[in-house]
Amino acid sequence: MTTPNYGFFLSTDLDPMSDVNTSLNNNWTKVENVPEQGVVATLPAFDFSYPVGSRIYHTGYRSTFVLLGRNSFWGNFWRPIQARYSPWMQPGNTILVDPVNYQFGATPLQYRISNQGKFILRGSIDRVAGTYPDYGATATAINLLQTLAPDAGAGITPPMTNDFPLTPYQINTPTVNPQIAMMSIIASGTSFMRVWNPNAVVNGLFFDGVEWTFGINVA
Amino acid sequence: MVTYLNLHRTLGADLTNEVLALNNNWDQIDTKTMALTAGAPAGTGVVAPTVGLEVVDHVGRNIAVWDGATWRSPVIETWGAWQAITLLAPFVAGANAPMLRISNAGQVEFGGDVQNGAQLAWPAGFSVINQNQFAAATYAPTQTCVKCLGCSPQAAAGASRNIGAAFVSNAGGFLKIWAQLSGGAFAPNRVYLNGLRFYSSLVP
DSSP, X not given: XXXXXXXXXXXXXXXXXXXXXXXXXXXXXXXHHSOOOEEESSOOSSOTTSOTTOEEEETTTTEEXXXXXXXXXXXXXXXXXXXXXXXXXXXXXXXXXXXXXXXXXXXXXXXXXXXTSEEEEEOEEEESSSOOOOHHHHOOOEEEEOOOOOSEEOOOXXXXXXXXXXXXXXXXXXXXXXXXXXXXXXXXXXXXXXXXXXXXXXXXXXXXXXXXXXXXXXX | OOOOOOHHHHTTSOOHHHHHHHHHHHXXXXXXHHTTTOOTTTTTTOOSOOTTOEEEXXXXXXXXXXXXXXXXXXXXXXXXXXXXXXXXXXXXXXXXXXXXXXXXXSXXXXXXXXXXXXXXXXXXXXXXXXXXXXXXXXGSBSSOEEEEEEEEOSTTTTTOOEEEEEEEOSSSSSEEEEEOOOOGGGOOXXXXXXXXXXXXXXOO
């Protein structure tokens, strides 16, 4: 027997109605588990109830976003489909390895994701007091940012270790003696972002211009 | 939320509730599976789409979404023409005139180089070299941006390179640059803008 509008698995003569729980309700469960596309004005940054693969429509950006993965420090990674870029996401102090000694600058660190698979950073991180450690004196890189490795779903790390130049500055005296610092993003399951500061002059670092294409086989 | 059936209970009796439950669930299937199955060009044959409904546009080979007024396809970033920048004294164009261009996704990018007209070392402290020249306020930067730049002495541009930094702000003077003061004969007085970008408030 069929309905006029819908075709589904047909029962056979031998199917007793007591099998409804097996043959019908289990299918409802499958349907229910398919993520339903919601409509939002703000992307849910740390709501981890969304299964990876969820699709959501953002009214301001007029675009669907797909949940690539999530990370307990950085939150959900939403990749746009129609919009060129996601909104700027600002995870908060959770991404700092050492929030006692480091804090967001006047332009806080933010990221966004492009519809062609790029991860883009901007903003700054300052020392709470004093200056960044001098690599020349300590020979130790600073583990500044928490891992980007996903708790679930796909990661947004680059396919290989990447090094980027950063712009250091002195808080309140940004005009003095710009140097260059380095940042390395290590593409491994336990990745973290390290920075190398050339000397002990600066107490802030800007991340503008740091961007990479994450994953592999992304055009 | 799916409503589950228990036909044991009502088999042979009035099936109204079961029909209601079934049809509601069919509707849910319909809602969830309609996306990505509709035709092309985007939206062909879709009656009264809801905001956020996606369809496969197999002519455009992409996924379009209904934004309430139109079917929107993925934005491919394209750049407008290079525009000249008006410099403030004492700065002048370097070997390659400084320019900027704007993308349809709200990015602003600079190119070329700027030098101190007097061929003196770059002034200590930051210097405003141009003002906000955008007709549309939507292209103003949404956040102050700072980025490393290359710089060199004009007289020996290939002989010595240093590190400068650009400061892009939407307050007051628009683009400010400072350079590493190495001093001596190789003090930088030319700054290269290539690669400097900032993001405007234009929703892409």
